[in-house]
Structures are given as C-alpha cells and as structure tokens.
Amino acid sequence: MFINSIEPYFRNNIIPEISELRTSVLAFQDQQSERLDRSLERAGVINYIATILSVLFSIVLAIYIYRSIANPISKVSRSAKKLGEGHLDERISVSSEDEIGELAKAFNTMAAGLQRSTVSKAYLDNIIESIQEALFVADKDGDLVRANSAAAKLMGYEADEMAGISVANFYNLKEMKKTYEEHQNSGNTFEFSLTHKNGDHIPVLFSEAKLFDIQDNYVGTVSVASDISERKKAEEEIRTSLREKEVMLAEIHHRVKNNLAVISGLIQLQSYSSESQEVQKALTDSQMRIQSIALVHEMLYESESLAYIPYDKYINDLLQAIRSLHLNDSENIKVSSDVVPLQISVNQAIPCSLLVNELILNAYEHGLSGKEEGNIHVEISEQYEQVSIKVSDKNKGIDVGDFEEKNSLAISLIKTLTKQLHGSFSIEKEEQGKGVVFSVQFEREN
Numbered sequence: 001m002f003i004n005s006i007e008p009y010f011r012n013n014i015i016p017e018i019s020e021l022r023t024s025v026l027a028f029q030d031q032q033s034e035r036l037d038r039s040l041e042r043a044g045v046i047n048y049i050a051t052i053l054s055v056l057f058s059i060v061l062a063i064y065i066y067r068s069i070a071n072p073i074s075k076v077s078r079s080a081k082k083l084g085e086g087h088l089d090e091r092i093s094v095s096s097e098d099e100i101g102e103l104a105k106a107f108n109t110m111a112a113g114l115q116r117s118t119v120s121k122a123y124l125d126n127i128i129e130s131i132q133e134a135l136f137v138a139d140k141d142g143d144l145v146r147a148n149s150a151a152a153k154l155m156g157y158e159a160d161e162m163a164g165i166s167v168a169n170f171y172n173l174k175e176m177k178k179t180y181e182e183h184q185n186s187g188n189t190f191e192f193s194l195t196h197k198n199g200d201h202i203p204v205l206f207s208e209a210k211l212f213d214i215q216d217n218y219v220g221t222v223s224v225a226s227d228i229s230e231r232k233k234a235e236e237e238i239r240t241s242l243r244e245k246e247v248m249l250a251e252i253h254h255r256v257k258n259n260l261a262v263i264s265g266l267i268q269l270q271s272y273s274s275e276s277q278e279v280q281k282a283l284t285d286s287q288m289r290i291q292s293i294a295l296v297h298e299m300l301y302e303s304e305s306l307a308y309i310p311y312d313k314y315i316n317d318l319l320q321a322i323r324s325l326h327l328n329d330s331e332n333i334k335v336s337s338d339v340v341p342l343q344i345s346v347n348q349a350i351p352c353s354l355l356v357n358e359l360i361l362n363a364y365e366h367g368l369s370g371k372e373e374g375n376i377h378v379e380i381s382e383q384y385e386q387v388s389i390k391v392s393d394k395n396k397g398i399d400v401g402d403f404e405e406k407n408s409l410a411i412s413l414i415k416t417l418t419k420q421l422h423g424s425f426s427i428e429k430e431e432q433g434k435g436v437v438f439s440v441q442f443e444r445e446n
Contacts, residue, residue, distance in 0.1 A: 076107055083111055087122070134204075134227070137211070139220040142167045154227055156197030170194050194225060203232045260294035285361060291321050292357040296349045309349050312339040315380065318353060322360055333364070339380040342387070345445045348421060352389070352442075355417040359391040359438045362410050387444050393435040418442070
C-alpha cells in the first residue's frame with residue numbers, strides 16, 4: 001500500500017526533479033567544459049607567445065653575449081694567430097672597459113713589445129727576396145727549407161718547387177766539402193760550380209755558413225751563390241786577347257832585334273871599309289849602343305814577361321859583347337861585375353843599358369886606354385826601390401874636372417839618359433886615389 005502510494009509521488013515529483021537536476025548538472029558540466037576549453041585555448045596561445053618571446057629573448061641574449069664576449073674573444077684569437085704568423089703590426093681595437101677590454105689592451109701591449117724586439121716575417125721575406133744573389137737555406141739533412149726567387153731562377157726551377165729539394169741536386173757534397181776545407185783558412189767564399197736543372201754547370205762565387213738554434217744546436221746551413229758566368233767569359237776573352245798580344249809583342253821584339261842586328265852588321269862592315277881610326281871608333285861605339293838595345297829586345301823575346309827583364313843576366317851578356325868588341329886585344333884588362341838579382345821594366349831597361357854601356361866605354365877609353373893591364377868593375381845594387389849603378393876603372397883614371405870638357409858627347413849622352421831615368425849622375429875619385437867611379441842613382445819603376 002505504501003509502495004502504491006509513494007510510487008506516484010516519486011514518479012510525479014522526484015523523478016522530474018532528478019531529471020531536471022541531471023539536466024542542470026549536464027548543462028553546467030558543458031558550460032564548465034566550454035569554459036575550460038576556452039581557458040586551455042588561451043593558455044595555449046599564451047604558451048605559444050611565451051615560447052616565441054623566450055626564443056626571441058634567447059636570440060637577443062645570444063647576440064648580446066656574442067657581441068660582448070664571444071666576438072671579442074674571437075677577434076683576440078684571430079689576432080693572436082696573425083701575430084704568430086709574423087704579422088707583428090696586428091692590433092685589437094678596444095671598445096670596452098670590461099675584462100675583454102683589459103685582455104685586448106694586454107694583447108696590444110704584448111704585440112707592441114714583440115714588434116720592437118722582433119723582425120717581422122714579412123720584413124725578412126722582403127729582405128730575402130730583394131737579395132740579387134741566390135740564397136739557399138737547408139736543414140741538417142741537406143734538404144732545402146727556403147730559397148729566394150734568385151736561387152730558383154739561377155737553378156731553373158719555379159719558386160714553389162725549391163722547398164724540400166736536396167742540395168745534392170745542385171752540387172757534389174764530397175767535392176763541396178773538399179773545396180770548403182781547402183779554402184777554410186783563406187775565407188769561406190770561393191769559386192764553385194752548381195748544376196742547373198737541365199744539367200748545365202754554372203760557375204758561381206759560393207759562400208756557406210752553418211746555422212745554430214738558440215740552444216746552439218746545429219740545424220742546417222745558409223748559402224749564397226753569385227753567378228759569375230759573364231765574368232768567367234770575360235776573363236777567358238781577356239786571357240785569349242792577352243795571349244794574342246803576347247805573341248804579337250814577342251814577334252815585334254824578335255823582329256826589332258833582328259833589324260838591329262842587321263843595322264849593327266852594316267855598321268861593322270862600314271867600319272871595316274874605313275881606314276880612319278876615328279871613324280872606326282865612332283862606328284864601333286854606335287854598333288855597341290845598337291847591340292845593347294838589341295840585347296834588351298832579345299831578352300824580352302826569350303823572357304816569360306814582356307814587361308820586365310832579369311837585369312843581372314842582361315849585364316853579363318852586355319859585358320860579354322863589350323869584351324868581344326873593345327877588349328879583344330887587351331887580354332890583361334879584366335871586366336868584373338857585382339849585380340844583385342834585379343827586374344827592370346822595359347821603359348827603364350833600354351836607357352839604363354845605354355847608360356851602362358856608355359859608362360864602361362868611358363872607363364875603358366879614358367881610364368885604361370893604352371894600359372897593358374887594368375880592371376873595370378861594374379856594381380849594380382838596389383835598396384828601397386833605389387837602383388845604384390857604379391862603374392870604376394881601378395887605375396889612374398881621368399881628371400874629374402876635365403871630364404866634361406874633354407868628353408862633351410859622352411857626358412851629354414850620360415846626362416840625357418840619366419834624366420830619362422829621373423836619376424842623378426856623379427863622378428868621384430876612388431878612396432885610394434886610383435881610378436874614378438861613375439855613379440848613377442834612379443828609382444826603379446814598379
């Protein structure tokens with residue numbers, strides 16, 4: 001009965017309330033769900049915006065950090081690398097007063113100190129390349145580590161081909177060592193021959209020195225070579241020309257000697273045809289003068305030098321010729337000589353020879369003429385480039401005061417020849433009063 005009585009109430013009142021409440025709850029639930037969706041949507045937008053802003057902020061922060069820290073450090077790194085490569089003028093611009101700025105200032109100070117105390121690589125490169133001679137720098141194994149463009153050109157290589165090439169490609173190491181040891185006492189520069197890339201030999205003036213590091217360890221060698229091909233060619237041309245001129249001069253002296261011999265022979269024939277003693281004497285004196293000149297040319301022809309003659313040997317030959325012409329009938333008149341080894345130039349040899357000839361003839365003719373015996377002594381010495389000629393007759397001799405008046409031609413010749421030698425002439429009595437001494441002094445040409 002209760003069930004029958006409450007069921008209508010429940011169906012009519014409770015169930016509709018529950019249904020209405022359910023509808024309200026569902027509606028509220030939908031409303032809250034929509035609100036939540038909108039909130040989530042707003043949150044997603046906010047989160048997206050926040051993410052974008054975070055990324056932008058991170059980018060800005062990264063840029064700031066790069067500009068304020070990473071970029072200056074990178075600049076310092078690049079500058080340090082350049083400084084290590086030898087660019088000692090490298091500097092960093094200082095734009096801040098922070099730690100990076102202090103680091104830049106320290107770097108600039110260090111670079112300035114290095115620049116003052118160190119020669120830059122570029123500067124050294126300019127010096128090496130400006131050297132006109134070939135420059136080779138090799139390590140202790142003999143491999144090139146550096147060569148300038150002059151070296152590459154001399155050896156026939158490109159500049160970039162030289163590094164690493166063994167110096168054995170350029171010269172024989174044993175021959176170089178031998179040549180270096182031979183010239184060690186006279187200096188480390190000597191003539192040598194390098195081998196071109198094509199196999200040709202290049203004459204050079206070569207110089208080599210050892211290289212040591214700061215610990216005094218041997219690290220290699222540095223060599224300089226100057227091409228002397230043109231000089232060698234010029235020297236050979238000069239030698240050839242000199243040989244030709246020497247042959248020509250020798251032939252000239254030979255022909256002059258022969259011509260003088262012909263003239264001397266003609267004069268001798270002329271003297272034989274004359275009955276006058278005075279004419280015969282004059283012709284014989286002339287013949288002797290010509291023969292003294294011919295002897296000079298003969299010695300020049302036979303000598304290795306065409307500029308100087310061995311005067312000590314010449315005097316002996318001249319005295320022999322005088323004996324044969326003037327003293328053949330006077331066996332008791334002796335001619336002696338005391339001549340030091342002496343070299344006299346051609347310019348002085350002929351006037352000096354004529355002078356000696358004239359002095360000997362005067363000593364004989366005016367000091368010993370008509371005597372059965374006597375002695376003519378010829379003394380030639382040299383001291384400090386001063387040549388002294390003394391001819392003495394070792395007899396009663398002549399009156400010194402009357403000599404110039406009685407022998408005008410002889411004294412004129414003697415004075416002329418002495419003047420030609422830029423010397424001085426004097427006549428004086430022997431110390432014992434026997435005979436006179438004819439003296440001539442002049443300076444020998446070098």
